[in-house]
Amino acid sequence: MLGPVFRIKSALWQSEVVVISDHLGVKHIFDQAYTYIKSPAFQPVVVKVVGRGLAWAEGNEHRFQRKLVSPAFSISAIKKMGPSVMICIDRMIQRIQNECNDKTAVLNMCDYVPPHARTLDIIGQVGFGYDFGPESPDGKAILGAWQKDVQLFSTFPAFLAPILIGVFPWIAKLPIKELQEDSTAKKVIHRIGRKLLQEPPNMDGTDIFSILVRESWENQVKPDGVRKLDDATLLDNILTLFVAGFETTSGAIQLILLDLAQNPDAQAKLHAELVTADSNDIDVIESLPYLDAVTREGLRLHPTARDTHRLAIRDDLIPLKKPVMLSNGETVTSIPVKAGDGFIIPFLVMNSDPQVWGPDAHKFVPERWNTEGALPPGSELPHGPYSHISNFIDGPRLCIGWRLAVQEIKLILASMVKNFEFRDTGVKVEKHISPAVQPFVDGEAAQLPLQVIPIH
Numbered sequence: 001m002l003g004p005v006f007r008i009k010s011a012l013w014q015s016e017v018v019v020i021s022d023h024l025g026v027k028h029i030f031d032q033a034y035t036y037i038k039s040p041a042f043q044p045v046v047v048k049v050v051g052r053g054l055a056w057a058e059g060n061e062h063r064f065q066r067k068l069v070s071p072a073f074s075i076s077a078i079k080k081m082g083p084s085v086m087i088c089i090d091r092m093i094q095r096i097q098n099e100c101n102d103k104t105a106v107l108n109m110c111d112y113v114p115p116h117a118r119t120l121d122i123i124g125q126v127g128f129g130y131d132f133g134p135e136s137p138d139g140k141a142i143l144g145a146w147q148k149d150v151q152l153f154s155t156f157p158a159f160l161a162p163i164l165i166g167v168f169p170w171i172a173k174l175p176i177k178e179l180q181e182d183s184t185a186k187k188v189i190h191r192i193g194r195k196l197l198q199e200p201p202n203m204d205g206t207d208i209f210s211i212l213v214r215e216s217w218e219n220q221v222k223p224d225g226v227r228k229l230d231d232a233t234l235l236d237n238i239l240t241l242f243v244a245g246f247e248t249t250s251g252a253i254q255l256i257l258l259d260l261a262q263n264p265d266a267q268a269k270l271h272a273e274l275v276t277a278d279s280n281d282i283d284v285i286e287s288l289p290y291l292d293a294v295t296r297e298g299l300r301l302h303p304t305a306r307d308t309h310r311l312a313i314r315d316d317l318i319p320l321k322k323p324v325m326l327s328n329g330e331t332v333t334s335i336p337v338k339a340g341d342g343f344i345i346p347f348l349v350m351n352s353d354p355q356v357w358g359p360d361a362h363k364f365v366p367e368r369w370n371t372e373g374a375l376p377p378g379s380e381l382p383h384g385p386y387s388h389i390s391n392f393i394d395g396p397r398l399c400i401g402w403r404l405a406v407q408e409i410k411l412i413l414a415s416m417v418k419n420f421e422f423r424d425t426g427v428k429v430e431k432h433i434s435p436a437v438q439p440f441v442d443g444e445a446a447q448l449p450l451q452v453i454p455i456h
């Protein structure tokens with residue numbers, strides 16, 4: 001056990017980095033988002049994959065974009081997206097029912113769990129206010145493009161690339177086709193987005209695209225006014241939301257379904273809660289206590305963005321919750337930082353450190369969230385917008401889509417567990433990154449075979 005702050009040597013000849021999971025220290029890093037930035041070495045690659053949207057921007061450019069994009073993720077905006085999400089979920093339930101044909105079937109649930117399923121229903125509705133439809137050429141183009149890009153992420157060169165770019169930042173600028181070409185998903189989303197931008201704006205649209213178009217106008221109402229976000233930045237943000245929200249959310253739902261299949265008592269308890277609730281009322285579903293506990297516990301065990309990295313651009317002092325002993329034997333309660341120091345923040349460690357969460361830290365125990373005294377005091381736990389879960393980070397760069405993610409996870413799990421029983425098939429399912437953490441079987445990504453039993 002190395003403790004919550006330690007230094008490691010990076011691969012090849014890179015300088016050492018500090019791995020930090022001390023909650024107070026991590027909060028300080030995230031709160032000082034413009035002192036601890038993402039590594040500039042990766043910026044050229046980020047631009048190729050998601051463009052110059054929120055995930056790329058730093059400093060004042062980030063403040064500016066964040067202010068314009070935030071209205072699409074306010075509590076009321078997410079609430080208004082709920083009914084479209086529910087329509088898509090009903091279609092998903094129907095598809096699973098058709099597949100089962102009233103009988104028990106073993107299905108690869110990755111083919112059904114949105115948003116990363118065979119259809120782009122939720123992405124289309126919530127992202128663009130657009131029904132791609134199962135056979136639409138645009139929907140197929142986005143999905144095909146994304147699957148092609150995802151395959152690239154899981155290759156050995158993709159694993160090596162960040163290490164090499166970290167050592168030799170100029171590699172990202174070499175005239176190599178793969179490094180210089182925009183990702184396929186970027187090309188396709190820009191093409192579809194430009195087509196939508198030609199159409200008259202939807203002044204009542206509750207989808208992210210319509211809200212961003214409205215926000216991008218001066219005074220928000222003048223279709224012919226000066227744009228605050230130019231078309232390219234607006235489309236880069238749509239692409240960023242697609243890439244950042246797509247695999248992370250579906251990976252979390254898939255892995256929580258596996259937890260439920262492997263913990264039949266928890267699944268039965270959730271089912272019992274769901275059958276007595278009004279399943280047409282989104283607010284009722286979202287506030288169900290056991291569903292909330294299952295969601296928190298699943299997210300705790302499966303941070304699908306596994307970690308993040310930061311680079312200090314000025315000297316600083318990071319306060320620590322727990323003192324650490326330096327190699328010279330000195331005990332300190334804060335660590336001095338020099339400009340150029342690098343940090344890794346491992347969410348899984350923060351969410352499952354047995355010294356914080358107790359001896360059952362690695363087990364799926366939803367009860368810990370709603371049993372009096374089962375959780376350690378809040379001051380001992382990670383910080384974040386979905387309390388005590390580190391997955392969405394904190395501070396000015398916290399995940400802008402966290403409410404949408406939690407809403408989707410709850411609504412999808414609720415419909416699934418109400419309509420079907422899920423059983424483990426005994427097949428060994430592993431968790432790997434590609435590009436978010438997701439289920440693998442025998443080295444193949446997006447595999448979650450579960451026995452599905454329709455409930456009448």
Ligand code: HEM
Nearest residue numbers: 054055241244245248249252305308391397399400401405
């Ligand atoms: C379970 C699901 C999700 C997880 C675990 C997750 C996790 C994260 C994390 C860790 C970050 C910070 C990355 C960093 O700065 O190093 C982040 C940022 C971001 N996320 Fe999410 N995310 C999820 C869902 C979503 C959804 C649904 C959307 C939008 C539709 C979204 C959009 C974004 C954006 C735009 C950023 C960049 C924010 C900024 O830098 O200001 N995420 N997310």
